[in-house]
Amino acid sequence: MADNTFDAIVVGSGISGGWAAKELTEKGLKVLMLERGRNFEHVKDYQSANKNPWDFDHHGKPTQAQLKQHPIIARTWGKVEPIMDYWANDVDAPYTEVKPFKWWRAYQLGGRSILWGRQSYRWSDIDFDANAKDGWAIDWPIRYKDIEPWYNHVEEFIGVSGSKEGLAHLPDGHFLPPMDMNSVEKDVAARIKQQYKGQRHMIIGRVANLTEAIPGRTKCQFRNRCWEGCPFGGYFSTQSSTLPAALKTGNLTVRPWSIVTKVIYDKNTKKAKGVEILDAENNKTYEYYSKIVFLNASALNSAWVLMNSATDVWPDGLGSSSGELGHNIMDHHYNVGAAGEIEGFEDKYYYGRRANGIYIVRFANLLGDKRDYLRGFGYQGAGSRGSWSREVAELNVGATFKEALTEPGHWSMGITGFGELLPYHDNKITLDKTKKDKWGLPVLAMDAALKENELKMRKDIVAEAQAMLAAGGVKNIVTHDNGHQIGDGIHEMGTARMGKDPKTSVLNEHNQVWDAQNVFVTDGACMVSSSCVNPSLTYMALTARAANYAVEELKKGNL
Secondary structure, X not given: OOOOEEEEEEEOOOHXXXXXXXXXXXXXXXXXXXXXXXXXXXXXXXXXXXXXXXXXXXXXXXXXXXXXXXXXXXXXXXXXXXXXXXXXXXXXXXXXXXXXXXXXXXXEOOHHHOOXXXXXXXXXXXXXXXXXXXXXXXXXXXXXXXHHHHHHHHHHHHOEEOOOOOEOOEXXXXXXXXXXXXXXXXXXXXXHHHHOOOOOXXXXXXEOEOOOOEOOEOOOOXXXXXXXXXXXXXXXXXXXXXXXXXXXXXXXXXXXXXEEXXXXXXXXXXXXXXXXXXXXXXXXXXXXXXXXXXXXXXXXXXXXXXXXXXXXXXXXXXXXXXXXXXXXXXXXXXXXXEEEEEOOOOOOOOOOOOOOOEEEOOXXXXXXXXXXXXXXXXXXXXXXXXXXXXXXXXXXXXXXXXHHOOOOOOEEEEEXXXXXXXXXXXXXEEEEEEEEOOOOOEEEEEEOOOOHHHHHHHHHHHHHHHHHHHXXXXXXXXXXXXXXXXXXXXOOEOOOOEOOOOOOOOEOOOOEEOOEXXXXXXXXXXXXXXXXXOOHHHHHHHHHHHHHHHHHHHXXXXX
């Protein structure tokens, strides 16, 4: 096999790209993984993970230089010193905001798998049926039974801790022992269950943090510094999990600093021959060839690659024959919820810094409940003691003030809503060919915003948050809705949706591009609707499923 020829090429090394590499190499394929950013090694490159808070040069605050290089992240809560350089340089790789859009990107080996929130929930048939039931957009080409064995496969490998609840709309999985709720959370959960007659459920989060050690990885140390990288491998990331498995086969080649500019399309065979890359360090162009290509560059970048491919056949790019490429962008509601104080637990505390919180399962528009909008939402949150460095107005100076700071503060309870956004055709991205990035490549133009259904849901998220906290015994409740720009939820998806008909979708039921069926897209781009639960577990399951299908089709000679 030539140096530039492989059985498969995987574009991207994040959550879904890592899974594609693992599955394909373990099935015997020679695989090239292309990452547009830097190499990033497990443990070695987690430079701040073992520092004490007082060891940081700027006490955790970003420098002015960092803020200048990351103007998008500077608009978010992710602007903290230890991880600023984990985010993509927004100056080198800009984009156009037709409407305000926050695009959180990590251009390095492992992508956002280092930084993700790790909440891992299965979809149910309520989610896969939603579009068909509501007459909205198009129907999913798969159902829960199609992906259930792949959820099992993924959970068994990555390690998800959680509790089994027996809820049809939030299927149980293959779980490690759950983390514990603290005393306040248990009390609030019991009160909510009683108040709503068992129809609402506050549970511990289902999280890809190990509560038991597995081969090659140590259980979570409850440091809650996951996004700096975990030297113990206590949570799932490409570096701690899928990449070592793929490298162990001897079938994986990793090439960082490789910006994939297009899929090379053969008009005679109507298949992809490979990809073209631009070396981000030397600005030279190279071509790599393969039998199959997996696009896992993230929902927006995978669409960007398709838009730049086969434009001599389809002016709007490979996969655009349906008119849906780049459309139907979704995200999840964020920046909306409530918080308050809990009395009567001053003698209670907890051990460690649990890298997880509670989850309140969706209840809106379910089990006979009917709202004036479509779909639903859940909440994530936690109960905790107040800040150790709180300010006491009456004790400004002196020994009494210092003594007060050695005691934990009052208990508080807060919840944040994560709600479903509908797929709208006119929420879209396009190529802005008038604006170039550092490498002379066209950038994306973002044109997406919330609409009436979402605005109604946000009002309900606030109202229900306040009502449930009050029912849970929380006092002095303060609600908030800080607005939402698409991207705030960091769950962008939908730009190359799956479907049953090539006239209305970009991909088929096996995540193959209708226009070139040896090209697979299994990241967030493939999503047809957004559910209200975190999507990463579904990306992983879809990737494993598609990889298995691709290898079977290769063996049959169909690809």
